[in-house]
Amino acid sequence: MNQTVDDMPREVHVIEPSRGWMHVHWRELWQYRELFGFLVWRDVKIKYKQTLLGAAWAVLVPLCQMVVFTVLFQRVADFSSDGLPGPLFYIAGLLPWNYFASSITQASNSMVQNAPMLTKIYFPRLMAPATPCAAAFVDFALAFVMLLALTFFYGIVPGASWLLLPVFMALACGAAFGAGSFLAALNVKYRDVRHIVPFLVQLWMFLTVITPYSAVKDALGAWRYVYALNPMAAVVEGTRWALFRHLNGVELLPGRPVAVAPGPPWDLFVLGTAVAVAMLAAGIYYFKRMERTFADIV
Amino acid sequence: MRNPQQWELMSTDKIAIQVRGLGKRYRLGETHEVYRTFRDTLATLPAWLRNTSRERRAAKAGGHDPETPPGTFWALRGIDLDVHEGDVLGIVGRNGAGKSTLLKILARITEPTRGRAEIHGRIGSLLEVGTGFHLELSGRENIFLSGAILGMRKAEIRRKFEAIVDFAGVDEFLDTPVKRYSNGMRVRLAFAVAAHLEPEILIVDEVLSVGDAEFQKKCVGKMKDVAGGGRTVLFVSHNMQAVKALCESGILLERGRIVQRGPIADVVEAYLARATAVEPGTPIPPEFHRRYPCDLEVFRVDVLNRHGEPAGFVLMEEPFGLRLHCRARRSRPDYTVNVQFRRDDGLVLGTIGTSYVLDRLEMRDGGVYALTARLKNVFSPGQYSMDVRVAAGPEEIDFVEGIPLTVAPVTAGDELPQREGVVQLRSEWSLEEEDADGAPQGGP
Numbered sequence: 001m002n003q004t005v006d007d008m009p010r011e012v013h014v015i016e017p018s019r020g021w022m023h024v025h026w027r028e029l030w031q032y033r034e035l036f037g038f039l040v041w042r043d044v045k046i047k048y049k050q051t052l053l054g055a056a057w058a059v060l061v062p063l064c065q066m067v068v069f070t071v072l073f074q075r076v077a078d079f080s081s082d083g084l085p086g087p088l089f090y091i092a093g094l095l096p097w098n099y100f101a102s103s104i105t106q107a108s109n110s111m112v113q114n115a116p117m118l119t120k121i122y123f124p125r126l127m128a129p130a131t132p133c134a135a136a137f138v139d140f141a142l143a144f145v146m147l148l149a150l151t152f153f154y155g156i157v158p159g160a161s162w163l164l165l166p167v168f169m170a171l172a173c174g175a176a177f178g179a180g181s182f183l184a185a186l187n188v189k190y191r192d193v194r195h196i197v198p199f200l201v202q203l204w205m206f207l208t209v210i211t212p213y214s215a216v217k218d219a220l221g222a223w224r225y226v227y228a229l230n231p232m233a234a235v236v237e238g239t240r241w242a243l244f245r246h247l248n249g250v251e252l253l254p255g256r257p258v259a260v261a262p263g264p265p266w267d268l269f270v271l272g273t274a275v276a277v278a279m280l281a282a283g284i285y286y287f288k289r290m291e292r293t294f295a296d297i298v
Numbered sequence: 299m300r301n302p303q304q305w306e307l308m309s310t311d312k313i314a315i316q317v318r319g320l321g322k323r324y325r326l327g328e329t330h331e332v333y334r335t336f337r338d339t340l341a342t343l344p345a346w347l348r349n350t351s352r353e354r355r356a357a358k359a360g361g362h363d364p365e366t367p368p369g370t371f372w373a374l375r376g377i378d379l380d381v382h383e384g385d386v387l388g389i390v391g392r393n394g395a396g397k398s399t400l401l402k403i404l405a406r407i408t409e410p411t412r413g414r415a416e417i418h419g420r421i422g423s424l425l426e427v428g429t430g431f432h433l434e435l436s437g438r439e440n441i442f443l444s445g446a447i448l449g450m451r452k453a454e455i456r457r458k459f460e461a462i463v464d465f466a467g468v469d470e471f472l473d474t475p476v477k478r479y480s481n482g483m484r485v486r487l488a489f490a491v492a493a494h495l496e497p498e499i500l501i502v503d504e505v506l507s508v509g510d511a512e513f514q515k516k517c518v519g520k521m522k523d524v525a526g527g528g529r530t531v532l533f534v535s536h537n538m539q540a541v542k543a544l545c546e547s548g549i550l551l552e553r554g555r556i557v558q559r560g561p562i563a564d565v566v567e568a569y570l571a572r573a574t575a576v577e578p579g580t581p582i583p584p585e586f587h588r589r590y591p592c593d594l595e596v597f598r599v600d601v602l603n604r605h606g607e608p609a610g611f612v613l614m615e616e617p618f619g620l621r622l623h624c625r626a627r628r629s630r631p632d633y634t635v636n637v638q639f640r641r642d643d644g645l646v647l648g649t650i651g652t653s654y655v656l657d658r659l660e661m662r663d664g665g666v667y668a669l670t671a672r673l674k675n676v677f678s679p680g681q682y683s684m685d686v687r688v689a690a691g692p693e694e695i696d697f698v699e700g701i702p703l704t705v706a707p708v709t710a711g712d713e714l715p716q717r718e719g720v721v722q723l724r725s726e727w728s729l730e731e732e733d734a735d736g737a738p739q740g741g742p
Contacts, residue, residue, distance in 0.1 A: 016414050046434045295402065296324065
């Protein structure tokens with residue numbers, strides 16, 4: 001690739017005080033892609049170092065959540081699950097949700113955790129909160145294998161709409177990265193963030209994963225548009241829809257045919273996507289605005 | 299002031315770094331106070347409102363510099379600098395003179411407040427050995443990770459892998475997690491990676507001061523290779539021998555400004571001349587303060603003999619005292635003053651201070667105080683230096699470096715011989731006879 005340094009035109013960096021809206025240097029991000037790869041690799045590698053079960057945790061955690069939710073919310077409380085067996089219903093929500101929760105938690109800590117690096121070396125700072133958002137896909141992929149096993153167990157064939165899953169994961173990724181970079185920047189100045197985030201994530205999960213949108217619609221009426229401002233509701237509902245829409249009418253539970261909405265819930269998607277895009281823009285904007293002082297105060 | 303065009307005409311070489319009017323302003327406390335919580339912010343809000351309104355009035359009356367709002371200071375100001383390709387430039391100055399700030403701006407770690415710098419070529423910075431090391435990862439993994447963080451390409455690291463492992467001498471432990479390495483091995487590996495960085499411009503801060511003497515020699519040798527290879531190097535160090543050995547030219551920074559530039563020998567000489575100018579019992583000139591004026595200014599330090607009288611030196615093993623004369627420019631209930639004793643190579647021998655003993659010092663605006671400390675003298679005869687650190691609450695507000703302290707040997711005729719070592723340890727001994735296997739004689 002680059003043989004001798006002298007053949008290449010010298011790169012010129014201009015260092016000046018930044019003012020106004022700071023642009024994201026896309027070209028620079030591209031130049032640093034190798035380092036980004038290394039940072040993601042480091043995150044994945046050290047996540048399960050010196051653990052007995054290693055990467056099995058990526059499967060065990062959603063498995064336990066799934067069992068508890070099924071027993072509690074379906075067996076005991078008899079919440080609606082759109083006619084889906086509890087394990088399928090909850091795991092379909094937990095997969096994207098756990099991706100989001102782990103990304104946002106790690107991302108909000110990323111600047112503080114990487115403080116020694118931030119004060120000693122230059123790299124595009126946005127890569128710090130972006131790294132956990134990329135690394136969390138590894139856990140997602142492992143947990144997805146469990147989902148495949150479950151569908152096999154229930155004798156379900158994947159439908160064509162599974163191809164839409166990346167769209168919803170992209171939405172989750174955008175929302176996580178936007179919120180994560182905002183919280184990461186805030187955390188540099190105010191360490192309260194690390195107390196707020198776990199609590200926020202927990203509340204947010206109950207708002208998102210437990211009930212299908214059909215039940216929310218029935219209960220809330222026009223207020224459902226407030227509910228729909230949660231981009232993760234769109235992601236979770238969308239994931240369930242994409243995974244199971246081809247099963248409509250099939251009786252997986254005795255006497256209860258699957259009743260996933262045949263068409264996507266557009267109100268949820270449009271509002272959720274708009275909010276996710278706004279979160280992404282606001283997160284990056286705030287991060288870039290704070291960026292110039294990170295190394296001085298972290 | 300020379301104008302920029304003239305600078306460029308003067309040299310035929312290509313410019314590597316061009317700096318014009320560079321300045322960096324910090325908010326007081328920003329560099330030291332670690333972080334805040336919302337509660338801290340809320341708690342300081344009333345004081346902040348009070349202070350700013352008072353300061354605003356003071357600024358109106360006293361004609362404050364509008365460039366330096368109250369509560370801020372310039373760590374670096376009006377820096378003009380041209381570095382040509384292949385130059386090896388030493389940057390010297392006392393602590394807080396702005397050396398590290400300058401390097402951090404050029405390495406793009408922090409942004410300047412004013413001015414502009416242009417950097418032609420790939421830049422690599424080495425502000426600390428072991429940046430990006432992760433203790434859980436193996437030596438092999440860390441070589442790749444640290445290399446990538448320092449700016450090497452994967453292919454480049456692969457090419458240099460053998461050389462790095464050779465230089466560090468850790469080949470047997472490549473697959474052991476770095477947390478099981480000894481401290482020395484970790485430093486060697488970290489430096490080995492850094493030493494194989496081959497940017498066009500290399501920025502180095504104090505990294506040679508790690509490891510044992512032998513390894514340090516190896517490092518200086520490697521640095522010489524880098525410098526001799528036609529690369530541009532900016533080098534910061536307190537070690538004047540290393541600076542002289544590596545650099546051709548240099549700049550001397552003092553309180554954020556360049557006060558001398560030219561051949562390295564002259565710059566080092568100027569630095570040493572300034573470094574020893576404060577004497578006990580004489581007023582401390584403004585340039586010896588990290589920040590001046592500041593809320594609590596130590597303007598003179600007296601060394602006291604055992605009778606509490608000002609003296610030029612103290613005697614070995616005799617108790618002595620320090621009297622710090624200070625002037626408060628703002629009432630605060632929480633000043634602290636600490637004094638650190640150092641040997642000429644930087645080794646800290648000990649620290650005394652009000653933060654260890656007294657409650658915080660309450661001083662009123664405009665008050666002049668004498669703060670006196672008495673202590674046992676354990677130092678061996680020789681030359682030491684004292685650094686005075688002044689803090690208000692959690693923030694360090696001033697730092698005076700390098701006040702000499704002479705400990706004189708006790709004159710002949712006295713019974714006490716001088717013992718070997720940095721400190722004079724006093725001990726009592728006794729002698730009793732034992733039987734062959736080490737039990738006290740006459741035992742049961």
